[in-house]
Amino acid sequence: MHKNAVKVSEVEISIPPSLHTSLTDSKESLITSIMEECGKVHIHFPSTNLGLQKVLIRGPAESVEKVKKKLLQLAEEEQTKSYSVDVPVQSKYHQFLMSKNGGNLHKICEKTGAHIIFPTFNNKDQESVTIIGTEEAVKDVQKEVEVLLKDLENVVEDSIMIDPKFHSYFVMQKGQLLREMIKEYGGVFITFTYAGKQSTKVTIKGAKACVEAAKKHIQEIFEPLGSQITTRCIVPPKFHPFIMGPICSRIQQIARDCKVQIKFPETEKPTTNTHSEAQETGKEKGGKNTKEPVSTAAKKSDTMSISGKGENCKEATQAEESLVPVTAEVQVPFHLHPYIIGHKGSGLRKLIKEFEVHIQVSQPGGNFHIISIMGLEANVEQAKMKLQKQVKALQMEMDDRTLRNFRQTFSLDPKYHSKIFGNKGILISQICTEYNVTVHFPKKGVNPAQDQITISGSKDNILGARDAIMKMLRKIEKTVSKEIPLNHQVCANIIGFGGKSIHKIMEQFQVDIRVPSKGSCSNSSIIVSGSSCNVQDAIDYILTLEKHFLSVGKCEHLLEHVKRGPGHIAAKPSKSVGKRNALRHAKSTTHPPHVDNSEDFPKLKHQVSPKPHPWRP
Known part of the structure; x- marks a missing residue:
């Protein structure tokens, strides 16, 4: 612990409080880089409110010494960069000095790296500016500012000749242009003619530099106006809102791009007489729908004026005419309208939003198979193509659905239904899956037409x-069925638990075997169906099994009688008890007989196994 205390060192250095912020700036990360470079040290700067110069460095002695040298070096560099001078400048010249016309200040500041800080509204001193940078750069900028101020103090008066018809531009939009120029050019005075006094002279009075800059600005604005013209564009009033766009965005964009001024006519109340006269005039001229009668009848409400250069006016007129909406009609069957409209109009809203058009589904008393699209020509064409594609896709889907819902009924003997259906419907399910159809069998006791089978799906x-x-029916018809009686004592052994044994026989010989139902012990006959050779092989195998189980049961009974002795008189067992004993002894055999075993079935040793058949129940 003592050794660790000896290694730790603590040093205080003096750095001006004005440099603390620049040194501890998180963006530059100067302190972090020093701590990483010099090792584990702790640097503590005092709070900015206290105004103290002491900076505490604590850590290993070698690291503390390195940090001390680094901090003093950085402080010296920052001090040379943060040289500042306050220059008195009247507030009315601040805007001029900040603008691009304010002399060469911007170029000098970019060249030297100095910065001019103008006072904000919160500063108490509004009559001075601060120049910050290196000492040399600050002095160069200060000299330039002082030269500009001397020129600004010399008040001069100059004039420029402008056509009186353009003087109104100074007072348009509540004199916005005039206010901007006075504010930007050091409070210059601009006087021009007013109503009742026609003069081409516009006078500018103020500081020399400001007057020259203002004069140059006015020339740039009004010289092109001398060559401007005014054209008229005729557009029906119902399309004016569409041309203006949301918050006049479209028409303002045209005015900016083409450098023109566009004026819309004042809205007028529609008069019935004017409209009827226009219609009569059109009829008198042969019913031709020309532009001249329309413009004459509604020249005030239809005419928009465009002012600017000839080329710009022509370009603006073309742009406005391109904004006049067109209407296209699309043939859509009435039964498809709900699919086009969508849930709560979602389909139509999607088209309207995507292509910026107006869509009308149906008109009262009109053709209900027509959907109207109104908007810009390019947008209408795209929306029309999209709608036609939707209609085509819907029509194909409807046709496909109609084909899939095709039904056909044919007759089939009910005795073959179960064989066509197959075990747990496996055969008919394969057909349905392969051909993508649905097969309906009649329900027993419900449908009077028991021989009718219905298939639904596409026609093919x-x-x-x-x-x-x-095809399956023809195979079934070629099969033969034979019924053979079985001894009721061994019937259960042949069937097996859960029909397991009988199913193995069916798979082995490719036949169908119907066994008696539970409880019908008196009728122990089974029916074997299939090809003639397979049926005969299966019957031979079953009869062999029957003989085997009977012989096993008889031997077991004799052995039991011998074990009891000759003097033992046993009561004659009942018929049911004998059946149970026979079944019990038959199940207790060491192994069941197999058709391939030559000892169990010597006559089947060289018999060829039956050929498999492609059908099965």
Whole structure:
């Protein structure tokens, strides 16, 4: 602990409070880089409110010494950069000095790296500016400012000749141009003619530099106006809001791009007489819809004036005419309208938003199969193509749905239904999956037409599924069925638990075997169906199993009788008890007989296994 205390050193250095902010600026990360470079040290700057110069450095002795040298070097560099001078400048010249016309101040500041700080509204001193930078740069900028101020103190008067018809530009929009020029050019006085006094002279009075800059600005504005013209563009009043756009954005964009002024006519109340006279005039001229009668009848409300250069006016007129909306009609079957409109109009809103058009689905008393699209020509064309694609896709979907809903019914003997259906519907499910159809069988006792099977789906698929069913039916018709009686004592052994044994026989010989239902012990006959050779092989195998189980049960009964002895008199077992014993002893055999075993079935040793058939129930 003592050794660690000896290694730690603490040093205080003096740095002016004005430099603390620049040194501790998080963007420059000067302190962080010093701490990483010199090792684990702690640098503490006093609070800015206290105004203290002491900076505390604490850490290992070697690291503290390195940090001390670095901080003093940085403070010296920052001090040379933060040289500042306050220059008195009247507030009316601040805007002029800040503008691009304020002499060479901007070029000198960019060249030297100095900055001029103008006072804000919160500063108490509004009559001075501060120049910050290196000492040399500050002095160069200060000299330039002093020269400009001397020129500004010399009040001069100059004039420029402007056509009186353009003098109104100074007072347009509540004199915005005049106010901006007075504020920007050091409070110069600009006088021009007013109503009743026609003179081309515009007088500018103020500081020499400000007057020259203001005169140059006025020339740039009004010289092009001498060559300007005024043209008229005729557009029906109902399209004026569309041309203006949201918050007049479209018309303002045209005015800016073409450098013209556009004036809309004042809104007038529509008069019935004028409209009727215009219609009569049109009829007298042969019913031709020309522009002249329309413009004459509604010249005040239809005419927009465009002022500017000839080329610019022509360009603006073309731009306005391109904004006049057009209307296109699309043939849409009435039954497709709900799909086009969408849920709560979502489909139409999507089209309107995407292409910026207006869509009208139907008109009262009109053709209900027409949808009207109104908007810019390019947008209308795109919206029309999109709508036609939607209609085509919907029509194809409707046609496809109609084809898929096609139904066909044909007759099939009910005795074959179960065989066509297959075990748990596996056969008919394969047909439905392969041909993409649905097959309906009549319900027993519900549908009077028990021989009618209905297939629904596309027409081609229905024909394919029907052919597959008929092909299966022909195979079934070629099969033979034979019924063989079985001893009721061994019937359960042949069937097996849950029909497991009988299913193995069916798979082995590719036949269908119908066994008696539960509870019908008196009727122990089974029905074997399939090809003639397979049926015969299966019957032979089943009868062999029957003989085997009967012989096993008989031997077990004799062995039990021998074990009891000759003097033992046993009661004659009942018929049901004998059946249970036979079944019990038959199940207790070491292994069941197999058709491939030559000992169990010697006559089947060289018999060829049956060929598999492609159908099964």
